[in-house]
Amino acid sequence: MGVLKNIAIGILTLSLLTFIALFGQLPALRKTPIGWLQRALCLHLPNGLRAIDGRATGGRITSHSKRLGRYLFYEQNPVVLILFLTLLTGSAGLFIWNALYQLPLRLILPIPVVLIPPYWFTYLSAAYNSHYITPANHKERLHDYPYDHVLFRPGTVCKTCNLTKPARSKHCSLCGYCVAKCDHHCPWVANCLGRGNYRYFLALLLTLGILQIYGAYLSYWILRPYLDVSNAGSLMSSEYWTELGDAIVDAVNMGGLSIAGVGLLAATTAALPLGLLAYHCYLIWAGMTTNETQKWADWRDDMSDAIVFRTTRDELLSHASTRSDGDQEVNGADGAAQKGLADDLGVTEEEPRVSWPIRSSQVIVRTNDGRPPRGQESLWTRIWCLGDVDNLYDLGGWDNLMEVMKGR
Ligand SMILES: [Zn+2]
Ligand SMILES: [Zn+2]
Structure with a gap:
């Protein structure tokens, strides 16, 4: 009887620990007891064990378990x-x-x-x-989703695949591909x-x-x-x-x-x-993927730090072109800098044509010093919360579900 009771307690404990480890790192739970327990379990406990192992065996157990962990989770x-x-x-x-x-x-x-x-x-x-995004299907994948100029900007190239990253894609080092x-x-x-x-x-x-x-x-x-x-x-x-x-x-x-x-x-x-x-x-x-929730959480933190600004594509493009055409002789270097920012942000006249029900001309940027981009102060408005940004990929709950069901 004692054995079975122990098994029952073991199963209960194990499922509780798995629950904490799985859900504790979600942005929504990060600042709750589940998040604290997750950090104690996945961060502080291993650190403590590592210190003990360092003293007892010179860190041999740590290096073996690290190799095993890397194989299990990163290969x-x-x-x-x-x-x-x-x-x-x-x-x-x-x-x-x-x-x-x-x-x-x-x-x-x-x-x-x-x-x-x-x-x-x-x-x-x-x-x-x-x-998996391959040279054969890359063109098609570029037309799946529009770039939202927040989470995904046009013109970003994956260094491994050497292909322009389509909106909503991410390179997976385990699979060895950019994934749509x-x-x-x-x-x-x-x-x-x-x-x-x-x-x-x-x-x-x-x-x-x-x-x-x-x-x-x-x-x-x-x-x-x-x-x-x-x-x-x-x-x-x-x-x-x-x-x-x-x-x-x-x-x-x-x-x-x-x-x-x-x-x-x-x-x-x-x-x-x-x-x-x-x-x-x-x-x-x-209207988010797990990958996107992490990006949104970063933007939310930066917005509360007051370092995020918003403008529109049209304004940015017309500003860049007037600066680089009209003011060239007077202000050539500055004009080039304006054009440079638009280029850096992937804002160009041409973007892949996508048949997507929602459009937005927003361009969002974060700056290091908390000031709007230099020379364009009139163009950019500081924004404070995610409500000030359009989530282009949110078509509404039901339509989002239908998209997923259709494998899109
Ligand atoms: Zn993968
Ligand atoms: Zn890639």
Whole structure:
């Protein structure tokens, strides 16, 4: 009995730690207890261990674990994918093998219906490669999204791929490509999630959550005779809670690892895919990718530091051209500088033509000294919050969802 209780506590602790590590670094949670715990767990604890290891073994354990960490998280490898599939297959297999004869047919029939989709969507997310930007599809990718002149400026070239970066793309050093509408690199499927396979990832989260809830329900269904506390009195009494505790211990004891253990694992970890899915629903509603949330968070911080300014493309272009044409003789060097800023910001007459429902002529810039760009003070207005900027990629919650569903 003691062993099973320890397993249950272990599973609970592990899922709590995973939750903190996964969600603590999200911009929205950075300044909450979850964010503090994440930093204690992922920053201060490793630093402390490193110091101890430095004294005890001269840092040998640190360098080995660093190499392992780099391989696991910074090199393209299927280790996490294999671990995930092993855990999924192992617990499902163990459960089905031991539970099947205790279940009625009506509860057995849905098992393949909930079990197969997570595998299918893992395969679809992992095997997808049309979101990699190559010389062959580069031209087409440039016409997917307009540049918003905040997060993405035209004319930025990827040094590795040697291609102009399309709006919303990001180079992934693990995949070795620039990825169209890159959301993030997911070690669970050993691939980047982006234009085309992001929807499969969402389906994976949803179907995995459903599988876990159904698995937990089946385990409960088998063990429910042991969980009967109807004679224990009112919910407020201490007897009730003692009885419930005893019943859970009994049930875990009777169910063993294959039924109670797997059921507990499924129940406690179902919050992970479903919580992640909820977060991605929020991102879709807000018209952002995970990659873009980080960029928006940086802009928000810079805006509260009062170093961000806004103008329009037309104003910047007409200013640059009058300066460099009309004032050339009087003010040649300055005129060139004006033109230089427009060029640096990628503001030119020509931009890829994109059929996108929203247009904006905004140009946003941050300056080092908190003053508007020199010689153009009249052109730029200081802005203080993200509300002063257009998110060109937000078509409205429902339309954003439809775009994702269509693989765009
Ligand atoms: Zn690249
Ligand atoms: Zn990647």
